[in-house]
Amino acid sequence: AQSVAQPEDQVNVAEGNPLTVKCTYSVSGNPYLFWYVQYPNRGLQFLLKYITGDNLVKGSYGFEAEFNKSQTSYHLKKPSALVSDSALYFCAVREGTGYSSASKIIFGSGTRLSIRP
């Protein structure tokens, strides 16, 4: 079965510093991987996804994610953190492959990112 793990419950970074939120995955076959962000009292918002192609995926708000097949990781990164990036971040993997219809997405436990001024 597909699964993702987010080893850190909380990440603290000073504004202007680079940030990394870690994610590792376990899948059979090619992985479809996602990052979502949740701001307080809001639903989750899609940030970026890896399906195939370049290992470095660029997404919204300056975020990028690096896919590493040998390490089965899909870490979220940003070169320079902003206080407004403070939120809950979820890594996710799609269960199943193919484009015919939607499949279950398995979410990680979430990592709370806190950016201090």
Next chain:
Amino acid sequence: DAGVIQSPRHEVTEMGQEVTLRCKPISGHNSLFWYRQTMMRGLELLIYFNNNVPIDDSGMPEDRFSAKMPNASFSTLKIQPSEPRDSAVYFCASTPQGSTDTQYFGPGTRLTVL
């Protein structure tokens, strides 16, 4: 585009009462997902539909929970009878066909069962 619409946004009820949560997916989306989020258990998938048909309801915790999707623009999640441990934020999400599953979440319904 109004996004995914959920109602009510907040619901407070007493144990034993019936609760109905509602969701309107984004027009043209053909898959709909119901999730529950709590501090203790994180984000749990309860059930999802493709083209109005339930595909996987293995996450529905008990027979007290039921979900329907009578048409492409409306779904309900019902809890009868409700219990205090059902208190959570319930999210609905929808996905367009062929999107490789980028999900669009609603704002959620915060349910409190006293």
